[in-house]
Amino acid sequence: MKMKRKTAKRKMVLILSVVLAFAFLAGCTGDGNPAATKQPSSSGSRNTGTDSTEPLKFSVTTVDFGEEPTGKLIQEEWLKACEKKLGRPLDIDFDYISISDYAEKLKLLLSGGDLSDVTSIFNIENSEVVKYGSQGLLEEISQHADITPNYQEKVNFSPENKKVATAPDGKIYSFYHINVIEKECVYGTGVGGVRYDILKKHGLEIPTTVEELTDTARALKKEYPDIYPIVQIEEWEPFETALFYSNHTMGSTYFNGGKYVYGPLEDGYRDALTVLNQWYKEELVAPDYFAHTQTEGFASVANGTAFLVPKLYESYPLMWSKQYPDQEWVLVDGFRTDGKDIPWNRTNVSKPGFQMENNSGIVVSSDSGAKEDIMKFLDLQYDEDVYNILSWGIEGKTYEVKSDGTKGLLPEFIGGESSDELISLALPASGRSRAGIFPTPQNRNMLWDDFNGPEKIYNGSEVVEMQVSRYSGQYEGATIPSYLAPNNTLSKSEAQDYSNIMTAVDTFAKEAKIQFIKGERSFDDWDKYLEEIHSIGDIEKALDIYNSKLDD
Amino acid sequence: MIYDRSTGDKIFDLCNNLFMVLVIMVMIFPMAHVISVSLSDGQEVTKGGFFLYPRGFNLVGYQTVFKDPMLVRSYGNTILYSVLGTVVTLVFTCLTAYPLSIKGYKLKKVTTIYLTITMFLSGGMIPTYLLIRRLHLINTVTVMVLPFCVSVYNCILFRTFFQGIPPSLRESAMIDGAGETRILFQIIMPLSKAILATIGLFTLVGKWNDWFSALIYLTEEERYPVQMILRKVLFNVSSLKDMDEATRSMLRINKVTPQNIQMAVIVIVILPIMCVYPFLQKYFVKGVLVGTIKG
Numbered sequence: 069m070k071m072k073r074k075t076a077k078r079k080m081v082l083i084l085s086v087v088l089a090f091a092f093l094a095g096c097t098g099d100g101n102p103a104a105t106k107q108p109s110s111s112g113s114r115n116t117g118t119d120s121t122e123p124l125k126f127s128v129t130t131v132d133f134g135e136e137p138t139g140k141l142i143q144e145e146w147l148k149a150c151e152k153k154l155g156r157p158l159d160i161d162f163d164y165i166s167i168s169d170y171a172e173k174l175k176l177l178l179s180g181g182d183l184s185d186v187t188s189i190f191n192i193e194n195s196e197v198v199k200y201g202s203q204g205l206l207e208e209i210s211q212h213a214d215i216t217p218n219y220q221e222k223v224n225f226s227p228e229n230k231k232v233a234t235a236p237d238g239k240i241y242s243f244y245h246i247n248v249i250e251k252e253c254v255y256g257t258g259v260g261g262v263r264y265d266i267l268k269k270h271g272l273e274i275p276t277t278v279e280e281l282t283d284t285a286r287a288l289k290k291e292y293p294d295i296y297p298i299v300q301i302e303e304w305e306p307f308e309t310a311l312f313y314s315n316h317t318m319g320s321t322y323f324n325g326g327k328y329v330y331g332p333l334e335d336g337y338r339d340a341l342t343v344l345n346q347w348y349k350e351e352l353v354a355p356d357y358f359a360h361t362q363t364e365g366f367a368s369v370a371n372g373t374a375f376l377v378p379k380l381y382e383s384y385p386l387m388w389s390k391q392y393p394d395q396e397w398v399l400v401d402g403f404r405t406d407g408k409d410i411p412w413n414r415t416n417v418s419k420p421g422f423q424m425e426n427n428s429g430i431v432v433s434s435d436s437g438a439k440e441d442i443m444k445f446l447d448l449q450y451d452e453d454v455y456n457i458l459s460w461g462i463e464g465k466t467y468e469v470k471s472d473g474t475k476g477l478l479p480e481f482i483g484g485e486s487s488d489e490l491i492s493l494a495l496p497a498s499g500r501s502r503a504g505i506f507p508t509p510q511n512r513n514m515l516w517d518d519f520n521g522p523e524k525i526y527n528g529s530e531v532v533e534m535q536v537s538r539y540s541g542q543y544e545g546a547t548i549p550s551y552l553a554p555n556n557t558l559s560k561s562e563a564q565d566y567s568n569i570m571t572a573v574d575t576f577a578k579e580a581k582i583q584f585i586k587g588e589r590s591f592d593d594w595d596k597y598l599e600e601i602h603s604i605g606d607i608e609k610a611l612d613i614y615n616s617k618l619d620d
Numbered sequence: 621m622i623y624d625r626s627t628g629d630k631i632f633d634l635c636n637n638l639f640m641v642l643v644i645m646v647m648i649f650p651m652a653h654v655i656s657v658s659l660s661d662g663q664e665v666t667k668g669g670f671f672l673y674p675r676g677f678n679l680v681g682y683q684t685v686f687k688d689p690m691l692v693r694s695y696g697n698t699i700l701y702s703v704l705g706t707v708v709t710l711v712f713t714c715l716t717a718y719p720l721s722i723k724g725y726k727l728k729k730v731t732t733i734y735l736t737i738t739m740f741l742s743g744g745m746i747p748t749y750l751l752i753r754r755l756h757l758i759n760t761v762t763v764m765v766l767p768f769c770v771s772v773y774n775c776i777l778f779r780t781f782f783q784g785i786p787p788s789l790r791e792s793a794m795i796d797g798a799g800e801t802r803i804l805f806q807i808i809m810p811l812s813k814a815i816l817a818t819i820g821l822f823t824l825v826g827k828w829n830d831w832f833s834a835l836i837y838l839t840e841e842e843r844y845p846v847q848m849i850l851r852k853v854l855f856n857v858s859s860l861k862d863m864d865e866a867t868r869s870m871l872r873i874n875k876v877t878p879q880n881i882q883m884a885v886i887v888i889v890i891l892p893i894m895c896v897y898p899f900l901q902k903y904f905v906k907g908v909l910v911g912t913i914k915g
Contacts, residue, residue, distance in 0.1 A: 081730075163839055163840075165839075166841075166852050168851060168852050168854075169835055169848075169851070169852075172835060173835065173836075176745075176746075176749060176836060179746050180746055180749050180750055180753065182749075182753060363668065364668065366666055367666060367667050367668030367669075370663065370666040370667040370668070371667045371668070
């Protein structure tokens with residue numbers, strides 16, 4: 069009896085082990101290649117007809133910036149223009165995903181191989197696009213050069229565009245975003261802001277140098293002992309950057325116009341920290357400014373305790389002047405350090421033409437049916453007639469053609485006014501509701517010249533009122549060299565090598581920066597600091613990873 | 621029995637009470653801040669600071685929120701997913717746990733081991749997503765209710781509880797001709813109200829708060845639960861810190877949802893659970909002991 073039970077037990081264990089093994093094996097399929105295991109998804113490919121009289125049906129996953137453009141005027145006009153050029157109707161199934169969720173969902177869709185026919189790439193590294201493209205998940209656009217002439221024209225417009233668009237393996241996997249530049253423009257973002265009404269009240273001049281800024285802050289501190297006159301508005305626009313720009317350096321690895329260097333090693337960086345230490349000791353800045361975010365920054369503006377902002381987004385002074393009519397804000401075009409050249413205060417030096425950026429784009433699933441027709445459709449986005457609709461909107465409704473033949477926004481929209489109406493029309497520049505498939509080619513002159521309103525800017529002798537882009541073109545400035553850096557994409561192994569060396573170095577540099585600013589570490593120790601930072605990692609080797617790309 | 625309390629006892633009671641008051645304040649103040657901000661003027665809120673009472677009292681936040689039809693719909697979705705999910709969880713967990721509680725069930729040991737292995741091993745997010753997709757559950761109500769409805773931990777709790785019910789009840793029911801299903805639903809489950817209420821409440825709260833499943837498996841906003849709407853409302857430019865400058869510039873011109881509206885949405889989302897919880901709290905207390913005491 070016992071023997072029988074033992075035998076039965078062994079048989080049962082054997083049977084269950086086999087069942088368990090089958091259960092595990094059932095989960096294993098293919099060779100792990102997402103393209104190999106990919107199957108048509110519930111939100112993915114739709115049957116697309118190749119007959120030109122049949123509607124071209126496909127699915128699109130794109131970003132919802134707040135309001136879907138479905139049914140709105142510019143969206144309808146865009147679709148009509150595309151249908152006319154394509155010669156067949158369109159039946160597009162849009163899946164709009166909120167901007168707050170897009171990055172996470174996109175990563176999941178890419179990892180799971182569950183893509184729509186067309187997908188917008190937003191807020192993920194271009195190296196991810198290259199990775200999935202090389203794995204076969206994304207259709208290679210360079211293979212369809214004959215049917216994408218408009219896009220190829222933009223890619224081949226300049227060597228920089230070609231570099232931006234092309235992956236390290238020589239292929240193109242995405243329809244990247246382009247800026248359309250009709251006339252040369254220089255744009256300034258290395259700007260600060262001051263409360264002009266407060267300065268006038270106390271008989272103070274608008275500062276233009278770091279030394280004048282410090283003296284003005286001291287004078288205001290005497291008048292308002294409980295207030296910290298120098299304020300940080302946003303955590304990604306720290307006023308430290310204004311001082312680095314003033315000393316022609318930056319806080320990490322950057323392109324200096326000739327090669328990549330590491331800012332925390334430079335004399336200019338030390339000089340900037342010396343000023344910050346001075347501000348900290350004299351309580352001209354809040355002792356916890358390191359932790360301040362936009363919430364604290366905007367609160368200080370609302371409370372009327374923000375007087376001097378060395379670095380800010382250039383449209384904020386105009387926005388604040390409207391929001392708080394008792395406050396008069398004036399932009400200052402960067403703060404020079406005595407004895408040094410003009411501070412770095414210009415970005416986006418743009419020559420007429422097409423400027424390609426690979427921080428966003430549109431990809432086509434390799435699993436999609438009628439890929440060629442979809443490619444032709446996406447190529448239309450780079451056709452002048454089509455992107456003009458997406459940039460300018462509808463003549464008479466959003467823009468007018470001036471006597472000299474140039475386009476301009478209608479007066480009621482200049483300066484970003486009546487933005488609600490632009491949202492209702494789904495003009496992409498409105499930000500919240502964007503016709504087309506993000507990212508749509510954008511006329512930057514319209515955005516910079518017309519859409520941004522005129523600001524009060526101090527030119528060194530008087531306050532003038534004009535758009536920042538127009539001001540930047542008229543007055544001398546110095547380009548932030550990192551904006552002139554060639555757009556080099558590191559491969560995954562190169563990025564990993566760089567990170568392996570520099571993560572610890574950057575962490576040490578940030579900690580040491582705070583110690584120097586707070587006075588916990590003396591500037592007499594600077595040489596020792598340099599020895600320590602060099603001992604953390606081989607910085608030259610890390611910089612060589614970037615500098616070797618300059619020869620490519 | 622009346623006894624004299626010493627000075628030490630009184631001092632201890634005083635310190636204890638003070639400590640508890642401090643704990644209560646720590647818990648209540650954030651709630652008071654949220655409710656006060658939701659009832660305050662937007663400009664006052666921008667000025668920052670801690671709110672114990674509304675400044676510039678108005679209901680603009682709530683008016684704006686209730687105008688959004690998506691919120692009402694998502695509320696209905698959340699109630700559906702929570703209630704349905706709780707019922708499904710309880711039914712299937714009972715069905716799984718009951719056989720494991722019967723003495724003499726031949727496959728008890730093997731099944732328990734098989735289930736326990738799944739507590740330590742998991743396929744991960746991507747394989748789970750692929751499985752859900754292949755079962756054609758993407759963007760359905762079922763995906764918010766069915767996956768992970770049977771938790772092995774809950775099964776073990778139920779099993780332990782069922783083992784505490786005298787087996788003589790089952791035996792006498794069988795003698796009277798009752799089948800296993802009848803015994804489970806008409807005898808065992810009525811005696812298991814404590815565990816049902818406890819696990820049911822934990823599940824209800826879990827389903828109510830579940831936004832991650834919606835983020836991963838739902839593609840249409842019409843099916844979103846209210847937590848996804850809350851997430852969308854709470855998204856603001858502060859979270860753009862790690863984005864590149866071009867993206868930030870693009871997004872700066874978007875209107876940021878004012879804080880008073882954000883707080884109004886938070887209040888609306890947590891209100892039902894806050895109202896229900898005090899009435900079911902005693903089951904939580906009982907539930908702490910569930911599975912720990914037998915016999």
